[in-house]
Amino acid sequence: MNTSQFQPERPRIQAGIRCLRPACRLPTLIYFVTSALIESQAINTILKPALHSAAVWIVALSCGLIQASLHAQVETTSAGRPNIVFAFADDLGRYASIYSDPSRPSPNDVIHTPNFDQIAMAGVLFQNALVSVPSCTPSRAAIVSCRHFFRNGSHSQLHHPWVKGFPDPWDQVRGFPLILQDAGYHIGWSYKMHISEDRMGGSQRNYKAHGSRFNSFSQNAMKADDPEAEKAKLLDEVRLNFGDFLADRQPDQPFYYWFNPTNTHRAWIQGSGKKLWNIDPDDLLGKLPSFLPDNATVREDFADYLGEAQAFDAAVGVLREELIACGEWENTILVVSGDHGAPGFPRGKCNLYDFGVQVPLAIHWPKHLAAGRRIAAPVSLIDLGPTFLEAAGLEPTADMDGQSLITAMLPSTDTPASGLRQYAIVGRENHVDQARPGGLPYPMRAIRTSQYLYIINFAPDRWPVAEPPLSAPLAEDMKSRGGSASRRMDIDYGPTRDFFTEFEGSQSIAKEWELGFAKRPKFELYDVLQDPDQVNNLAHAGEFQELRQQLHTQLMSELQAGNDPRVIGGGTAFDAPPYAPGDPQRGVIVPPAE
Numbered sequence: 001m002n003t004s005q006f007q008p009e010r011p012r013i014q015a016g017i018r019c020l021r022p023a024c025r026l027p028t029l030i031y032f033v034t035s036a037l038i039e040s041q042a043i044n045t046i047l048k049p050a051l052h053s054a055a056v057w058i059v060a061l062s063c064g065l066i067q068a069s070l071h072a073q074v075e076t077t078s079a080g081r082p083n084i085v086f087a088f089a090d091d092l093g094r095y096a097s098i099y100s101d102p103s104r105p106s107p108n109d110v111i112h113t114p115n116f117d118q119i120a121m122a123g124v125l126f127q128n129a130l131v132s133v134p135s136c137t138p139s140r141a142a143i144v145s146c147r148h149f150f151r152n153g154s155h156s157q158l159h160h161p162w163v164k165g166f167p168d169p170w171d172q173v174r175g176f177p178l179i180l181q182d183a184g185y186h187i188g189w190s191y192k193m194h195i196s197e198d199r200m201g202g203s204q205r206n207y208k209a210h211g212s213r214f215n216s217f218s219q220n221a222m223k224a225d226d227p228e229a230e231k232a233k234l235l236d237e238v239r240l241n242f243g244d245f246l247a248d249r250q251p252d253q254p255f256y257y258w259f260n261p262t263n264t265h266r267a268w269i270q271g272s273g274k275k276l277w278n279i280d281p282d283d284l285l286g287k288l289p290s291f292l293p294d295n296a297t298v299r300e301d302f303a304d305y306l307g308e309a310q311a312f313d314a315a316v317g318v319l320r321e322e323l324i325a326c327g328e329w330e331n332t333i334l335v336v337s338g339d340h341g342a343p344g345f346p347r348g349k350c351n352l353y354d355f356g357v358q359v360p361l362a363i364h365w366p367k368h369l370a371a372g373r374r375i376a377a378p379v380s381l382i383d384l385g386p387t388f389l390e391a392a393g394l395e396p397t398a399d400m401d402g403q404s405l406i407t408a409m410l411p412s413t414d415t416p417a418s419g420l421r422q423y424a425i426v427g428r429e430n431h432v433d434q435a436r437p438g439g440l441p442y443p444m445r446a447i448r449t450s451q452y453l454y455i456i457n458f459a460p461d462r463w464p465v466a467e468p469p470l471s472a473p474l475a476e477d478m479k480s481r482g483g484s485a486s487r488r489m490d491i492d493y494g495p496t497r498d499f500f501t502e503f504e505g506s507q508s509i510a511k512e513w514e515l516g517f518a519k520r521p522k523f524e525l526y527d528v529l530q531d532p533d534q535v536n537n538l539a540h541a542g543e544f545q546e547l548r549q550q551l552h553t554q555l556m557s558e559l560q561a562g563n564d565p566r567v568i569g570g571g572t573a574f575d576a577p578p579y580a581p582g583d584p585q586r587g588v589i590v591p592p593a594e
């Protein structure tokens with residue numbers, strides 16, 4: 001980036017103070033004075049991040065207290081409507097230090113996410129937030145449409161494939177961002193979209209004038225002579241893109257901003273977790289999910305992933321700073337989450353186990369929400385749109401499956417979970433088109449309750465990740481589908497995948513290979529409380545048959561009510577046009593018996 005693009009620090013600060021309401025000016029001035037002291041050479045560099053974070057939160061708290069003393073009611077801009085900022089990391093599973101649980105060692109004991117943690121502590125933390133589908137395009141489309149992924153036609157699958165000439169259910173989707181825009185909101189986004197941009201106002205609403213280098217965070221920081229300076233530059237890019245968005249709004253116009261960096265998506269740079277974030281891979285010893293090989297290769301790979309998650313967390317801190325600086329912090333709903341679980345690890349992305357569909361979720365809205373509340377009941381990210389609409393005084397549309405989370409988050413609600421649906425529906429169809437012969441999807445649906453996960457694998461004769469051996473060259477018919485010399489599978493490239501490829505067939509990883517890559521039974525049932533890694537399938541145990549049938553009926557009822565193409569008609573719609581190009585190799589399957 002050309003350094004001349006950077007706005008001088010002093011004018012930005014002054015502008016920030018000018019735009020504040022009077023009650024926020026004094027604490028904000030304290031913040032900037034404190035920041036100046038922190039930046040001085042007198043402060044040890046190790047202490048800087050902690051002091052900086054503390055300063056920001058002191059300002060936020062004091063600003064809020066002063067405001068509260070002045071106004072019995074929350075003061076909001078533009079007829080009482082809150083701003084909404086949605087920080088949404090690509091491929092980020094449920095990793096944040098606040099999720100660390102002494103009773104269950106996990107990577108959350110190693111990661112350090114001060115910004116997410118503070119937002120969760122001052123707002124509401126969801127412990128079982130699930131995406132609709134663990135794949136980029138359909139997950140995002142489900143959120144925008146506020147409905148199950150399988151209802152979205154072309155946007156039910158990665159890269160929205162569709163045969164022209166067929167009516168596309170996605171065409172009927174307006175989505176909550178445009179509903180907010182219709183109501184007067186200024187909407188905009190930065191970094192990844194991956195769905196029809198027009199549902200977020202089109203490319204003119206894409207704020208990227210200062211670059212998109214943050215998407216390749218470790219790639220840029222690792223090659224810089226001064227990694228710390230480069231990290232600061234990358235965070236300034238986030239700040240400036242967001243600043244452009246804020247500058248475009250009309251006076252007192254509420255806004256919705258969608259921040260979608262992709263740095264947590266592979267490929268990150270090997271060794272970057274240690275070098276950029278001082279995450280020691282050995283600290284993950286004994287903390288990885290039991291279905292992953294606990295060796296140096298996988299631990300380092302995971303440490304690098306956590307490093308990118310920490311970069312995202314630092315960017316969330318930048319958004320928060322800017323909201324405080326322009327006086328909008330008090331009137332902003334800040335939401336932080338991810339689009340699905342970890343990429344490039346077996347049973348993560350593209351899978352319906354918690355490792356694939358569980359994401360972080362914290363919602364912060366000063367003075368409106370029950371600070372520090374934790375909600376364990378399963379929720380879905382399709383619930384976010386109705387939540388935002390209710391906060392803005394708007395109604396969800398009849399075609400939305402999601403439910404607002406507002407009531408569950410209010411201080412006046414004594415039993416937060418009681419109004420929630422108590423379960424989430426997840427599923428998947430095609431991810432990459434080269435994973436299986438004929439380009440066939442791997443169809444799955446599941447229901448996740450507080451205690452159980454029940455999965456239907458509709459085509460157990462297919463390979464869930466790829467047809468082995470993993471080292472096999474790309475088949476001719478797959479090459480015609482756009483595959484390159486390297487084989488694309490439903491597991492992303494990376495050191496962990498390379499490890500499985502190299503040692504495939506070795507007895508030393510037989511158990512992990514079986515859990516990750518082998519064909520799966522038609523039905524899977526897990527007690528997620530007793531078996532958090534979901535490796536002990538209870539679906540065929542006699543004592544669980546009544547429960548399994550009950551969950552089966554509940555899941556199938558929801559799918560049928562939603563006209564899921566996988567369970568209506570012949571159940572083969574996703575295997576054929578218009579969901580995929582016609583292909584004689586595509587088989588015909590039927591939904592399982594009730």
Ligand SMILES: [Ca+2]
Pocket residue numbers: 090091135136265339340
């Ligand atoms: Ca993704």
